[in-house]
Amino acid sequence: MRTPALLALEDGSVFHGHAVGARGETVGEVVFNTAMTGYQEILTDPSYSRQIVTLTYPHIGNTGTNDVDVEADRVHAAGMIVRDVPRLASNWRSTEPLPHYLARHGVVAIAGIDTRRLTRILREKGALNGCIVAGEGIDADAAVAKARAFPGLNGMDLAKVVSTTKTYQWSEGVYDLDKQAFYNAPKKYRVVAFDYGVKQNILRLLASRGCDITVVPAQTPASEVLAMNPDGIFLANGPGDPAACDYAIAATREILETKIPLFGICLGHQILALAIGAKTLKMKFGHHGANHPVKDHDSGRVLISSQNHGFAVDPDTLPANVRITHTSLFDGSLQGFALTDRPAFCFQGHPEASPGPEDVGYLFDQFIASMEQGKATKAS
Numbered sequence: 001m002r003t004p005a006l007l008a009l010e011d012g013s014v015f016h017g018h019a020v021g022a023r024g025e026t027v028g029e030v031v032f033n034t035a036m037t038g039y040q041e042i043l044t045d046p047s048y049s050r051q052i053v054t055l056t057y058p059h060i061g062n063t064g065t066n067d068v069d070v071e072a073d074r075v076h077a078a079g080m081i082v083r084d085v086p087r088l089a090s091n092w093r094s095t096e097p098l099p100h101y102l103a104r105h106g107v108v109a110i111a112g113i114d115t116r117r118l119t120r121i122l123r124e125k126g127a128l129n130g131c132i133v134a135g136e137g138i139d140a141d142a143a144v145a146k147a148r149a150f151p152g153l154n155g156m157d158l159a160k161v162v163s164t165t166k167t168y169q170w171s172e173g174v175y176d177l178d179k180q181a182f183y184n185a186p187k188k189y190r191v192v193a194f195d196y197g198v199k200q201n202i203l204r205l206l207a208s209r210g211c212d213i214t215v216v217p218a219q220t221p222a223s224e225v226l227a228m229n230p231d232g233i234f235l236a237n238g239p240g241d242p243a244a245c246d247y248a249i250a251a252t253r254e255i256l257e258t259k260i261p262l263f264g265i266c267l268g269h270q271i272l273a274l275a276i277g278a279k280t281l282k283m284k285f286g287h288h289g290a291n292h293p294v295k296d297h298d299s300g301r302v303l304i305s306s307q308n309h310g311f312a313v314d315p316d317t318l319p320a321n322v323r324i325t326h327t328s329l330f331d332g333s334l335q336g337f338a339l340t341d342r343p344a345f346c347f348q349g350h351p352e353a354s355p356g357p358e359d360v361g362y363l364f365d366q367f368i369a370s371m372e373q374g375k376a377t378k379a380s
């Protein structure tokens with residue numbers, strides 16, 4: 001017998017399905033993600049904290065789960081909604097079927113609902129708060145009330161909630177599937193990464209390119225970071241409203257008084273924008289997927305990118321010392337910029353993919369080149 005489950009949205013919509021994870025209930029902002037693969041990377045991405053993710057691809061769980069394809073050591077998404085989980089998971093790397101993995105991590109998840117109808121609602125009305133209840137004797141009205149009671153992500157500071165509380169070193173490169181081991185490159189650059197909810201593949205890609213990384217808690221003051229004498233500083237991705245992260249904005253402002261190379265991804269991009277006086281806004285339903293076209297204005301190339309954000313930088317509020325480098329070809333929103341008077345640049349989407357295409361991976365090389373130049377200037 002399947003355990004019943006339901007999803008209730010703040011607009012009063014109710015979907016009946018069955019539980020495919022932990023029993024219990026969860027609330028959060030419901031967003032849709034159009035990636036066809038990479039459900040494990042999505043679940044463990046800390047930027048999904050307090051968000052319930054519905055995947056538009058109908059079959060989720062086909063390849064099971066493993067210990068390697070993760071972006072953090074735990075699941076961060078508040079819940080999961082899918083059309084169908086196949087009975088059998090099949091992949092040589094799979095160690096556990098998805099429903100077991102979800103249950104073991106205490107993730108409430110629902111399957112067997114019309115995710116197309118749900119996605120159309122979210123597309124028309126924008127991201128909505130929702131509640132999943134999994135178990136017997138469910139009261140739909142109570143679930144709708146719980147969805148309505150969720151305060152929403154606007155103004156919510158979650159970077160300091162998911163961040164590491166202790167500074168740690170990271171030196172492990174990307175995973176080599178043939179060798180079934182992580183690559184360990186010789187280290188040339190000292191990087192300090194602010195952890196607002198960092199995805200591990202960012203750290204792996206930096207480490208693979210010769211970075212020895214010190215990961216520091218989100219609220220670390222700039223003075224402490226500067227005292228480490230880094231070759232480069234990285235501002236991570238992360239959940240919640242960037243405008244609420246006043247400590248991060250203040251630290252970034254102080255760092256910009258130096259000429260240390262700076263690179264920001266997603267929340268890091270938004271923090272850099274806020275630090276130079278620009279404004280961020282909440283998008284209608286955001287960008288969550290693995291096939292978003294973005295134009296690189298320098299090369300004229302169109303890149304297919306991985307995306308996961310619900311806030312965006314308002315390009316009209318950018319100061320004069322900014323050069324726009326990337327624009328979304330879906331909706332014209334800002335995707336990247338560089339400062340003209342400092343070695344600082346950022347990207348709104350996910351150059352680290354995980355999941356998704358790797359077209360934007362060259363930005364990591366750009367950060368290395370900027371640190372190489374910084375080192376050369378220091379030496380001369």
Ligand SMILES: NC(=O)CC[C@H](N)C(=O)O
Pocket residue numbers: 047236237238239240241242265266267268308309310311312
């Ligand atoms: N992936 C991220 O860093 C997301 C940034 C921010 N929380 C947003 O939703 O826009």
